[in-house]
Amino acid sequence: MIEYVSKQATALKPSTLVPSTSFTSDPMRFSVSTDEFPETDIVTGVLYYDTHSLDLSSALAGKCYDVFHTCDGLVLGPAWTNSVTRSLLVQKDGDKIVNAVSFSGIDAGDAELVGGFRCHADGLTRSTKQSRLVWSLYDAIVLPVSRIDAASSWSYSAAAWRQANGNPENQIEIFNGVSGRMVDVTASAYMVGVTSAATSGFVGVGIDTSAADSSQVKNPAAAPNTFPVLPAWARYVGYVGIGYHELRWLERGAGGSAQTWLGNGGQPCGYQTGILGWVVQ
Template identity: 30%
Template sequence: MTVPSETNRSGPYNGNGVTTVFDYEFKISNENYIKVVKATASGVETILTIDADYIVSDVGNPAGGQVALTVPLPAGQTLTMVPKVPFTQEIDLENQGAYYAETVERAFDLSVMRDQQLQEQINRAVTIPASEDPAQLDGLIGDILRLADSAGNIDTVAANIGSVVTASANIAAIIAAPAQAAAAAASAATATTQAGIATTKAGEAVVSAAAAAASASSINLPAPVASTFLQRNAGNTAYVAVAIPALRTALNVGEIIDEDNMASDSDTKVPSQQSVKAFVEATACAMPQGRLTLTSGAPITSADVTGAASIYYTPTNGDRVPIYNGARWAGTAFTELTLALDASSGHTGYQQSGKVFDLFVINDNGTIRLGSGPAWSSDTARGTGAGTTELQLVNGIWTNKNAMTLRFGSASGNTIAVPANRCTYVGSFRAIADGQAGDTAADRLLYNAYNFAPRKLRRWETAGAYFYSLTTVRQANANTANKVTVLAGLGGVGIDLRNIGVAQNSTTTARAASVGIGVDSTTASGASADGAANVVVPLSQFTAHLVDQVALGYHAFNMLEAGAGADNQAWLTGSTTGLVGQVWM
């Protein structure tokens, strides 16, 4: 191969909170020969780690390839990629030994890549024009050092730039200040004269105040009474004290009350602002503010969880969940709720292996509980009518349409009969064993109906490389575990999934092989775009891509492959191959 392009960096790419795949436009011969740098809006850089933060495709391609992040690049952040070739030379050629042109060419390629890496760094360095005398560098360095020594003074000026600008704008007034000071002194002398006049007038005011006090005492006001107002009597002969209720009657003003629950239902009483505020804060809640999780206190888990015996509903965007009482909604405060799963087959509503269950929050006479309803009738349908968890929208929030029995713990008696619409639906799960739940990158079986978050999907063939050349579509390596599964409690869950295949042919003849993604199928691909390539020596990489919405229920997305039907194709395995993507739930 050659290095035909002088491109030595890619980016910066701007994040949007959704995109995970970015192009690099220079050749690398090893997935570790690239440095991926993420930068915040303030310029703080982080060097990402391969496999933990991203994977690399199209290694060895002269035109470059793609870097796929494990999580989307947030809005306001950027991603830049540059070569990172080691400064070592590990090729040892012996005198009169065999000559392998490809080995020598690979060494030349690495040398060029190092040159490009150094050029990229030089491009970011401070330089002087080619026509300048290099001896001037000493002076330039001295100027930079003096500027650094003066940084404190520069910072002081910058911190007071507002005052500097103000002084500049008022320079004429500053120059005129001495003359104005002299005029002020003359005005002060005049003010002294006026002060004498003011003293005389103050004496006159004291005399007037005494006369006013004598006049007020002659009005003959009644003695003060707490919480009353003065009013002229009907005969207009004197003032009388009037209590607040009588004043409201006279002014035709309703009584102001302070009750946080608005329970009086009065036609005349007016609630105070404080009571209205308290009532709204206690009852208003547009959507549930928690998330289902298998790890206590962690609304969004990063590690795989299997064999969990409890499910938690943890506050995420707040600590309220709306619960309907049959007449109105109440934004109910809650702390983390726990549902201990039940593995006893003799208990009503126990969480049976391989069954799907809906999860609800209910107010049980003042106790807020998390519970599960009856099992779905199948992996893709709840069922309808009595005895099912058929859902119904009430004011835009999902509730149980029918009366049902809710299980809220693992003990035999941990059940409660609930009327229709009294349970707020928050999500679903599929039991991986009796009384056990799981949530992993290969099996996303815990669904949140609200407060979606991107959840990683990942699966690759764990065995070593294998051969397959038939054109018959099958699961990778005929392994039924080569798939990812997703449970969608409500339809329309967004999914973005890729199947990355790496193979080589047994001869130098190019042969067409392909990979795909089977949606609930191990023989037909449902990918938005299948990955196909003419497989050659040494290696070819190709990718199938699926962007879709997961339908209601439990679904499998299978890792499919097909050979060329001629020669023999070797399929590579490992962390650079297989299914990778994310689902929003």
């Protein structure tokens, strides 16, 4: 048997895993809705698997949890030690993943892992374009993610990375209980200088940090105080690893004179910067 903790090296390929008939004859998608594939943003205190539901009222904000399927229905596992580390060891057992040790009166091997979630508030989790906090072991799908800033514009010139508009909400958050789930996001920026000389500005994608850019391909902004203006973009494609992660929309000025960064520039029909892409859950 291969034991799985929170290490990226212990990658699983969920599409190859089918639970035994001792639990269910037809593996389902663990979901925020009775619909396995809801095409809308959902905030909920109840999660679903097959005909079973799980009440999240005992789950705490900022904590990550595994969910197991047993002969008696869905069971909540203990909270993870931290955002990327399980407190309860799980292991592969044939064609499924099960608890490696006993918990809550359930013997080792008697509970099958089907998914998990992170709470953004006590008793609540969500799957929205900004917060994909529920993952499923089976029937993993591509889900859209995005975040925009409602501000028309803001000023920033320091030659240092920060979250766009200095706003900690300018990010996408995701949670996955297995590795091997890909992320693809692109951040954009539109910047205008204050003089007739072109000024540079930069946009990036920070993985769990606002101090460094992790994007692999990028293009800087270059603009005077008049048109033409060269917009900036940066793209990150890869695996961020098991657990909870933040994909932060970053910006960096050129130093010196102030630069104006646009959200929608007061023209929502023509402008909108932000971070956009997809994740697998």
